[in-house]
Amino acid sequence: MSGRAHQDASRGGLVGVLLALIVAAPVLAGIGYAAAASAGILGASADGASTARITRVLRDPATWSGFVWSITVAAMATGIATFAAVTAAVVFRGSRLTDRIGLALAALPLPLPQLVAAALGVWVLGQSGLLARLAFAGGWISAPSDMPALVYDRWGVGLVLTMAWKETAFLTVVASALLATRTKAAEDAARTLGANGWATFRRVTWPVLWRGLMPAVVSVFIFVAGSYEAAVLLAPSAPLALPLAIADRAADPNLARRGDAYVLTLLLLGMALVAVAAHEWARARWEPLAE
Amino acid sequence: MNTGVAGTASRSLASLRAVLLVLFALTSIGPLLVLVVQSLGGAWFFPALFPEHWTLGAWNLMKSGDALPGALGTSVGLAMATAIVACTVAIPLGRALARLRGWPRHVAAAAAFLPVAAPPLALGTGLQVMLIGLGLGGSAAGVLIAHSVPAIGYLTLLFLGTFTVFDARVEDESRTLGATRAQTWRRVTLPLLRPQIAEALIVGFLVSWTQFALTLVVGGGEVRALPLEVFAYVRAGQDQRAAVGALLLVIPPAAAFVWLRWAARRTVVPFS
Numbered sequence: 001m002s003g004r005a006h007q008d009a010s011r012g013g014l015v016g017v018l019l020a021l022i023v024a025a026p027v028l029a030g031i032g033y034a035a036a037a038s039a040g041i042l043g044a045s046a047d048g049a050s051t052a053r054i055t056r057v058l059r060d061p062a063t064w065s066g067f068v069w070s071i072t073v074a075a076m077a078t079g080i081a082t083f084a085a086v087t088a089a090v091v092f093r094g095s096r097l098t099d100r101i102g103l104a105l106a107a108l109p110l111p112l113p114q115l116v117a118a119a120l121g122v123w124v125l126g127q128s129g130l131l132a133r134l135a136f137a138g139g140w141i142s143a144p145s146d147m148p149a150l151v152y153d154r155w156g157v158g159l160v161l162t163m164a165w166k167e168t169a170f171l172t173v174v175a176s177a178l179l180a181t182r183t184k185a186a187e188d189a190a191r192t193l194g195a196n197g198w199a200t201f202r203r204v205t206w207p208v209l210w211r212g213l214m215p216a217v218v219s220v221f222i223f224v225a226g227s228y229e230a231a232v233l234l235a236p237s238a239p240l241a242l243p244l245a246i247a248d249r250a251a252d253p254n255l256a257r258r259g260d261a262y263v264l265t266l267l268l269l270g271m272a273l274v275a276v277a278a279h280e281w282a283r284a285r286w287e288p289l290a291e
Numbered sequence: 292m293n294t295g296v297a298g299t300a301s302r303s304l305a306s307l308r309a310v311l312l313v314l315f316a317l318t319s320i321g322p323l324l325v326l327v328v329q330s331l332g333g334a335w336f337f338p339a340l341f342p343e344h345w346t347l348g349a350w351n352l353m354k355s356g357d358a359l360p361g362a363l364g365t366s367v368g369l370a371m372a373t374a375i376v377a378c379t380v381a382i383p384l385g386r387a388l389a390r391l392r393g394w395p396r397h398v399a400a401a402a403a404f405l406p407v408a409a410p411p412l413a414l415g416t417g418l419q420v421m422l423i424g425l426g427l428g429g430s431a432a433g434v435l436i437a438h439s440v441p442a443i444g445y446l447t448l449l450f451l452g453t454f455t456v457f458d459a460r461v462e463d464e465s466r467t468l469g470a471t472r473a474q475t476w477r478r479v480t481l482p483l484l485r486p487q488i489a490e491a492l493i494v495g496f497l498v499s500w501t502q503f504a505l506t507l508v509v510g511g512g513e514v515r516a517l518p519l520e521v522f523a524y525v526r527a528g529q530d531q532r533a534a535v536g537a538l539l540l541v542i543p544p545a546a547a548f549v550w551l552r553w554a555a556r557r558t559v560v561p562f563s
Contacts, residue, residue, distance in 0.1 A: 013395035019387050020399035023447050026440045027409045030417015043420070088315065091308050098312060105315035108323070111544030113501035115518050116537040119525045120322040123329060128337035130325055136338035144337050165318060197300070219408070226410020228504040229518070233525060243412045243504070250416070261416065268413040276408050280401040 031269050037262035045259035057263040065239040067267060073156040073163075073241070074225035080164035082217055085171030086209065090201070093179050103176055110169035114223075118233040121162030125150040152236045159234040163227070167220045171213065178212040179205070214282035222275035226268060242268050326541075329534035349531040358520050359536055365431070366500060366517040370543075372435050374495030377442035378488065384443070385450020389457070400451065406444035414440065415508030422509055429511035437509040438499040445498055446491045453487045486554060493547045500543055 021028070037043035038057075040050050057063055085106070092102035109117065124130045132147040141147050151158040183205050190200045224230070228243040235241045240248060242264060250261035329335070330349055332342025353360050388399045406414065418437050419428065427433030461483070465475040481488075503518040510516070517540055524533035 013391055013393070016387050016391040017395045017398050017402070019384055020402035020447075023384060023443055024402035024405040026418055026421075027405045027414060029421060030409075030414060033417050033420055034413075088311065091304070091311055098308065102308065102312050102315060105312070105319045108315075108319035111541060111548045113503075113518065113540050113544065115501070115503050115521060116326075116540050119521065119533060119537055120326060122525065123325050123530065124322050130321070133338050133340050137340055165322075169319075222408045222410070226408075226413065228410070228412040228507075229522065233522075243410060246412055246416065265413045265416045268410050272405070272408045272410060272413065276401050276405050279404055279408065280397055283400065284397055 027269070027272075031266070034262040034265045034269065037259055038266055040259070043259055043262065045256055047256075053259055054263050057260050062240065063245070063264065063267070066242050066245045069156065069239040070225050070231075070242040071271075073159055073235075074221050076156075077160045077163035077167065077224045078217060078221045080160065081167040081171050081220060082213070084164065084168040085175050086213070088168070088172045089175035089179050089209075090205070093176065103172065106172040107169045109166050110173060112166060114163075114166065114227050115229040115233075117162055117166040118227075118230040121158050121230070121234050122151055125158045125161065127151070151234055154236055154238075156235055156241075159230060162234060163224045163230060167224065171216055171220065174216045175209060175213055178209055182212060183208045211282075211286050215279050215286065218275055218279040218282055222272055225271060225275075242271075326534050326537055329530050330538055332531065335530070349535045352532065352535070357532075358515065359517075359532065359539070362515050362517045362520040362536070363539055365515060369431065369435055369438060369506075369514075369516060370496040370499040373438040373442050373499035374492045376435070376439045377446045377495040377498070378491050380439075380443050381446030381450050381491065382484075382488070384447045385452075386454045388447065388451045389454030400448070403444050403447040403451065406441045407448070409441075411441070411502065411504035412508060415505045418505075419508050419511075428509070429513040431510075431514050434506055434510045434514045434516070437505045438502050441502075441505075442495045442498040445494055449491050449494060450487070453484070457483075490551060490554070493551065497544055497547060501540070 033042060037046070038054050040047050040053055088102065088106040092099040092106070112120075122129065126132070127144040127147045127149060129151075131150075132141065132144055135141045135147060150161070186204045186208065187200050190204045195203065226243060228247065231241040231244050232247075235244060237244075246261050246264045246268065249264060250258055252258050252260070328342065331345050331347065333344040333346045333348070335342040353363075384403075388396070388403065391399050415437060418440065422428050422433040422436060425433075427436065461479055462475050465479045466472075470478065501518065502516070503522060506514060506516045506519060510519075512519075517536060521533055521536035521540060524530075524536060
């Protein structure tokens with residue numbers, strides 16, 4: 001490349017990055033504001049630059065129990081959804097009618113907004129929901145209180161199951177598209193070279209599938225971890241999921257504590273930044289294979 | 292022996308396929324049926340498996356002065372405006388980013404993904420202050436701006452993908468034949484990109500359509516979009532109205548899903 005062309009490419013790259021930063025600017029500005037408000041410089045409860053608020057919130061065990069709870073629930077929902085989606089995509093990858101029906105059924109919840117999925121979680125998994133009614137009809141329980149609490153429960157079972165159910169649909173669509181377009185030639189080559197079905201899946205199908213699926217898996221994780229509507233309808237009040245803790249502090253009757261919401265917002269946005277980095281890393285690893 | 296092993300494996304796979312088919316049928320159709328039955332059922336108390344009677348009462352509220360029709364109109368208006376704003380911004384951005392190579396491309400893609408990944412509540416908390424400063428807090432215009440932030444992120448990524456494989460030589464040929472930039476855009480680029488733009492408008496519409504936390508935080512409860520009404524009904528235990536609202540929320544994404552699958556099958560690829 002000549003010096004002039006190199007200079008043009010560098011300038012073009014810089015302009016492109018600046019343009020992309022315009023897209024990210026509202027989030028970056030939000031991070032900046034939350035940081036300033038956390039440090040007591042800006043906002044309704046600004047009381048002079050200090051790290052006191054940040055220290056207090058970060059030393060509060062409730063902050064970390066909520067943070068760990070949110071991450072754990074998101075990881076479990078994502079893990080279950082990934083397993084179910086890969087299973088569905090692999091088992092129904094043929095061209096028979098049952099394969100098409102299987103994939104369509106797995107993808108059926110895809111158009112549901114998270115709010116609707118969460119409402120269905122309440123109506124199906126709640127102690128007087130559909131599952132409890134079926135259990136009563138089957139003679140397993142005699143009152144709603146006999147039904148194990150799956151909604152607002154300490155372990156977030158209802159939230160995990162609901163989000164896993166909803167996100168299985170998205171991951172199934174991605175996984176089946178990858179299987180249909182990206183693995184066939186390599187699998188045929190492996191089978192020709194004598195590999196059996198399981199070895200072909202383990203050594204060829206899965207590595208390619210996982211690389212292609214990883215950006216979607218990261219997206220699902222952060223969507224679940226950051227979901228407010230699903231948490232508010234299905235999560236317990238202790239530990240308080242991070243999005244709920246933000247809303248709770250932002251409306252605290254004690255005005256001095258409202259600024260705590262910004263520290264928690266920074267934690268949630270920090271989680272999103274890590275997810276963005278992981279997503280881009282996964283996407284960059286996949287890009288050469290996708291070409 | 293090998294035939295025996297292969298036969299056993301094949302039978303196991305067939306059994307697994309049958310089990311999964313039943314499982315997905317129950318878990319996918321069952322909850323959706325609950326939604327439909329809930330919207331058409333009268334009193335439906337534990338332990339009844341079906342409502343005591345059937346009624347169109349909640350659906351008839353759509354014809355009256357209930358909150359749902361107004362919320363539906365607000366959501367449709369916001370979603371259409373968001374789709375147009377986001378598409379207008381994302382097309383040139385996506386095109387500019389698609390020209391990048393190496394680390395600038397990674398930084399740009401990550402920057403475009405940031406508003407998509409940022410949890411709406413956290414995003415709203417930051418945006419709310421700025422929009423209040425601009426006098427747009429609690430207004431539909433403020434909510435439109437807020438919805439446009441993640442929508443632009445989604446659509447920029449979409450057009451980044453589109454323009455990465457777009458063959459710009461057809462534009463060069465058009466310019467060589469004497470067309471102006473505007474003519475080339477209108478007569479060559481736009482017709483080639485029509486399916487992608489239609490897809491982007493749908494995605495932009497749906498990003499706004501499903502927003503709950505951003506509308507709540509930035510709209511301050513003043514902008515009553517459909518998700519807010521559905522949420523209020525669920526919390527208040529007005530399940531019948533909530534189910535009607537929820538079904539209304541599901542219709543556009545479901546229609547879009549069907550259309551996108553249909554369009555994907557018949558798209559003629561005009562790209563390299």
